[in-house]
Amino acid sequence: xIKDQEFLEKKASYCLGLAKKLGAxxxxxxxxxxxxxxxxxxxxxxxESNRSDDLGISITTYIGKKKSSISSxxxxxxxxxxxxxxxxxxxxxxxxxxxxxxxxxxxLAKDVKDLDLYxxxxxxxxxxxxxxxxxxAAASSxxxxxxxxxxxxxxxxxxxxxxxxxxxxxxxxxxFTASSVTVAKDEKSMERDYDYxxxxxxKDLDDAEELGNLAANQTIxxxxxxxxGSEKISIIFDKRIAKGVLSTxxxxxxSSAISRGTSFLKDKVNQKIFSDKINVFxxxxxxxxxxxxxxxxxxxxxxxxxxVDQGILxxxxxxxxxxxxxxxxxxxxxxxxxxxxxxNGNISFKDLLNSNSKSLYITETIGHGSNIVTGDYSVGxxxxxxxxxxxxxxxxEITIAGNFKDMFQNITLANDLExxxxxxxxxxxxxxxxxxxx
Amino acid sequence: xxxxxxxxxxxxxxxxxxISDTLRNCDDGELYLENSKSESIVLDDNKIKxxxxxxxxxxxxxxxxxEVVAYSHSNEISKNSLKQSSENLKSTLKSVKGTYxxxxxxxxxxxxxxxxxxxxxxxxxxxxxxxxxxDYLRSKGDKVKQVTANFLGEQKSVEIIRSGGExxxxxxxxxxxxVSVMVEKDGRKETGVYGVGGRQxxxxxxxxxxxxxxxxxxxxxxxxxxxxxxxxxxxxKVVLGPGWxxxxxxxxxxxxxxxDFNRKKTSAFHNLMGQxxxxxxxxxxxxxxxxxxxxxxxxxxxxxxxxxxxxxxxGILKNFMQDRLNARLMKTRSTGSGRRENYRHIVLPxxxxxxxxxxxxxxxxxxxxxxxxxxxxxxxxGQVDIxxxxxxxxxxxAYEIINGKIGSPIKGATLIGDGPSILKExxxxxNDMMMDPGIGTCGKAGQGVPVGVAQPxxxxxxxxxxxxxx
Numbered sequence: 010x011i012k013d014q015e016f017l018e019k020k021a022s023y024c025l026g027l028a029k030k031l032g033a034x035x036x037x038x039x040x041x042x043x044x045x046x047x048x049x050x051x052x053x054x055x056x057e058s059n060r061s062d063d064l065g066i067s068i069t070t071y072i073g074k075k076k077s078s079i080s081s082x083x084x085x086x087x088x089x090x091x092x093x094x095x096x097x098x099x100x101x102x103x104x105x106x107x108x109x110x111x112x113x114x115x116x117l118a119k120d121v122k123d124l125d126l127y128x129x130x131x132x133x134x135x136x137x138x139x140x141x142x143x144x145x146a147a148a149s150s151x152x153x154x155x156x157x158x159x160x161x162x163x164x165x166x167x168x169x170x171x172x173x174x175x176x177x178x179x180x181x182x183x184x185f186t187a188s189s190v191t192v193a194k195d196e197k198s199m200e201r202d203y204d205y206x207x208x209x210x211x212k213d214l215d216d217a218e219e220l221g222n223l224a225a226n227q228t229i230x231x232x233x234x235x236x237x238g239s240e241k242i243s244i245i246f247d248k249r250i251a252k253g254v255l256s257t258x259x260x261x262x263x264s265s266a267i268s269r270g271t272s273f274l275k276d277k278v279n280q281k282i283f284s285d286k287i288n289v290f291x292x293x294x295x296x297x298x299x300x301x302x303x304x305x306x307x308x309x310x311x312x313x314x315x316x317v318d319q320g321i322l323x324x325x326x327x328x329x330x331x332x333x334x335x336x337x338x339x340x341x342x343x344x345x346x347x348x349x350x351x352x353n354g355n356i357s358f359k360d361l362l363n364s365n366s367k368s369l370y371i372t373e374t375i376g377h378g379s380n381i382v383t384g385d386y387s388v389g390x391x392x393x394x395x396x397x398x399x400x401x402x403x404x405x406e407i408t409i410a411g412n413f414k415d416m417f418q419n420i421t422l423a424n425d426l427e428x429x430x431x432x433x434x435x436x437x438x439x440x441x442x443x444x445x446x447x
Numbered sequence: 448x449x450x451x452x453x454x455x456x457x458x459x460x461x462x463x464x465x466i467s468d469t470l471r472n473c474d475d476g477e478l479y480l481e482n483s484k485s486e487s488i489v490l491d492d493n494k495i496k497x498x499x500x501x502x503x504x505x506x507x508x509x510x511x512x513x514e515v516v517a518y519s520h521s522n523e524i525s526k527n528s529l530k531q532s533s534e535n536l537k538s539t540l541k542s543v544k545g546t547y548x549x550x551x552x553x554x555x556x557x558x559x560x561x562x563x564x565x566x567x568x569x570x571x572x573x574x575x576x577x578x579x580x581x582d583y584l585r586s587k588g589d590k591v592k593q594v595t596a597n598f599l600g601e602q603k604s605v606e607i608i609r610s611g612g613e614x615x616x617x618x619x620x621x622x623x624x625x626v627s628v629m630v631e632k633d634g635r636k637e638t639g640v641y642g643v644g645g646r647q648x649x650x651x652x653x654x655x656x657x658x659x660x661x662x663x664x665x666x667x668x669x670x671x672x673x674x675x676x677x678x679x680x681x682x683x684k685v686v687l688g689p690g691w692x693x694x695x696x697x698x699x700x701x702x703x704x705x706x707d708f709n710r711k712k713t714s715a716f717h718n719l720m721g722q723x724x725x726x727x728x729x730x731x732x733x734x735x736x737x738x739x740x741x742x743x744x745x746x747x748x749x750x751x752x753x754x755x756x757x758x759x760x761x762g763i764l765k766n767f768m769q770d771r772l773n774a775r776l777m778k779t780r781s782t783g784s785g786r787r788e789n790y791r792h793i794v795l796p797x798x799x800x801x802x803x804x805x806x807x808x809x810x811x812x813x814x815x816x817x818x819x820x821x822x823x824x825x826x827x828x829g830q831v832d833i834x835x836x837x838x839x840x841x842x843x844x845a846y847e848i849i850n851g852k853i854g855s856p857i858k859g860a861t862l863i864g865d866g867p868s869i870l871k872e873x874x875x876x877x878n879d880m881m882m883d884p885g886i887g888t889c890g891k892a893g894q895g896v897p898v899g900v901a902q903p904x905x906x907x908x909x910x911x912x913x914x915x916x917x
Binding site: 020029030051055056057059060061062064065076078079080081082083084085087088092094095099100102103104106134155156163192198199200234239240241268269270271306373375376377378380382383385387388389392404405406407408409411412431443444445446447 | 454481491492494495496497498499500501502503504505512514516517518519520521522523528531535536538539570571574592594629635636637638663678680681711712713715791827828829830831832834835837838839840841858859860861862863864865880911912913914916917
């Protein structure tokens with residue numbers, strides 16, 4: 010069983026008390042417990058079971074404008090005493106930083122709502138095995154599939170965040186995740202693809218057979234890929250890749266990148282950075298949302314933000330420290346975005362495929378090719394050639410490149426948004442990118 | 448040495464009993480205990496941004512029957528907690544009828560000293576160096592707009608208790624010192640990053656103001672990039688410099704030669720053992736035994752002493768990298784490559800220091816042999832799809848080559864290739880093998896482990912460069 014609120018609060022208040030006694034003028038603490046049980050299958054047989062029980066505490070102490078922090082997985086009193094003493098000692102020896110402080114008291118979250126993030130149901134490993142048997146039977150039904158791996162994870166977490174301003178809150182969350190990875194083979198090639206489903210509530214999880222079939226079909230259609238020539242071409246990002254464009258956008262508007270001057274979106278608030286029709290929301294209070302939260306990792310309340318309105322950047326993602334540096338108030342985004350998404354566009358997926366006589370549909374990218382200082386983008390890619398709205402053949406061993414400043418201005422979105430991840434995008438078309446191939 | 452049972456209600460003899468009882472009739476397994484202490488001190492934007500310390504303690508209990516692995520980990524070293532883990536393992540492995548393999552090779556060799564690098568240098572000294580780095584770089588002119596520098600230090604103590612009570616232990620120091628600098632000219636911003644590290648004290652790397660050379664290198668890379676023009680797009684010849692560009696070896700062939708992917712036949716290399724996978728003259732080894740290197744280990748995380756494993760010899764595929772599980776199932780022996788990020792994770796076969804050995808040619812000859820291509824000197828990181836064999840890596844410093852001469856610097860671009868065929872495109876191997884500076888971390892299945900790479904300069908006849916200039 011995961012530790013209850015009372016246990017976590019007790020630990021938190023012990024740490025705050027000791028820090029104060031040892032000379033901290035302010036302090037904050039997070040105590041977490043998370044228990045996961047995973048079962049992995051391979052080729053229709055049990056491959057691995059894994060149970061993890063993780064405890065963790067992290068404490069930040071302030072002496073005036075000096076700050077330091079410690080973290081540990083050992084919550085025994087003797088260990089906490091040693092660590093907090095060490096933390097205070099380090100704080101004393103760390104230079105002052107005028108922007109160090111706890112969040113402003115009036116920004117701390119009050120009246121915390123129940124966002125329906127915890128499902129108490131437990132699925133025993135034997136039931137997980139039943140689910141995976143069905144999944145793998147479906148995934149391996151085509152004889153081109155030569156290897157299947159799948160897993161089912163149940164996770165329950167609880168945490169308490171407390172600070173010396175009197176904030177003390179936390180809540181349980183749960184997640185149930187099933188995934189399917191398949192390898193397909195023909196005379197010429199071997200390819201791998203995957204799909205997964207992750208939900209707060211067990212009953213919302215995708216059907217096992219559906220998930221297995223999806224992964225298998227996505228893999229088989231990649232077989233016998235071709236390499237194409239280098240050219241300027243329109244790119245269509247599958248939803249699972251399109252959300253990455255949004256994640257890069259989020260890193261580029263984080264207040265730390267902005268205050269350090271290391272973002273291509275610095276000083277762009279109230280300027281048009283996307284094409285006209287683009288709206289971006291970050292909505293923390295979605296019921297059962299995979300990114301939902303009542304407050305950020307400093308305890309600051311999190312309102313809905315319309316980050317981009319008709320192509321115009323409206324907000325950065327602001328935490329307390331960088332907010333003070335930029336002379337802006339925290340908007341509760343310490344730790345990043347919550348449920349971040351592009352609002353639907355107004356054309357269908359089919360029309361998007363048809364909007365150019367020739368385009369590339371990208372289903373996977375590899376490499377760490379996003380540079381948020383310059384906006385340059387260059388990654389390896391796998392996908393399909395689209396001609397006149399039809400999937401022609403699979404392609405691989407190509408790269409796609411551009412600069413986000415231009416890419417953002419050339420985005421067209423389909424109307425097929427789903428909330429499958431914490432960050433979500435409809436299928437995305439970007440005109441004028443460069444493909445390097447043969 | 449850490450006594451993991453001190454201050455717990457669990458006596459060592461009781462632990463031995465639970466372990467032996469749980470692993471009876473299993474093929475393998477162990478209790479892995481770990482205590483790590485780590486620190487991070489960061490200077491950023493003219494200030495000490497972070498001074499933090501982490502102490503992590505926990506165990507991972509593993510039982511293996513045939514192909515099935517049962518694993519359970521917890522932070523609480525106690526009778527209850529170990530018993531609960533034991534129950535979890537038993538419930539997964541309902542009917543086991545194996546024979547526990549007690550055999551584990553021994554060695555007295557050690558590849559680093561038992562030190563705690565965090566305690567060897569005071570906080571004030573570290574802060575002073577970080578401030579000196581900031582002042583030094585910012586004194587280099589107005590174009591320097593941002594400086595980040597940090598110390599990362601760790602001491603990890605591990606103990607492996609096998610069925611029957613056999614105990615293997617290791618204490619591993621690890622440090623890293625990094626500098627990142629952003630420069631700006633005419634509204635254009637570029638970054639340069641450099642770092643040093645390994646399994647020794649900070650001072651080994653920073654003595655005699657050696658930190659200045661780290662700063663100089665970061666600034667040099669950033670300044671070169673300020674002058675860079677768009678990279679070309681398409682297939683061309685590529686000359687790789689020595690040292691860190693060996694990320695290519697790591698991604699293109701290293702991952703594909705890990706035992707698990709080959710046992711499962713999901714690696715593009717699984718049916719190529721004994722065959723020619725690289726040009727003549729190409730020899731690649733994975734070596735855990737180089738003193739004080741970031742990827743070196745005295746014993747791996749299953750207790751097997753590490754070794755120097757020949758992967759490819761003169762172009763022929765010779766060995767995969769193995770942990771105990773995959774070695775047993777493939778009827779071979781562990782190469783001491785069983786590693787895990789920490790006690791939260793299961794063991795996987797992983798790389799240590801992956802190196803291509805020197806040949807006879809010079810870098811000059813390679814450049815001369817290229818009509819149109821690029822010369823890549825420094826890289827960010829890479830990634831591979833081991834099934835299709837396609838891999839990428841990202842240049843952070845590269846130049847065009849025109850008619851046998853090095854030309855202008857080009858913008859960071861991704862290079863993509865095919866693992867099983869790329870080494871056949873190597874037409875020259877340099878005489879200038881160099882180790883990387885000791886900053887690499889390899890990710891696999893969500894686990895990061897410190898690794899090293901090395902190579903001489905090499906000429907690759909055909910690779911796709913992912914620039915924007917057609």
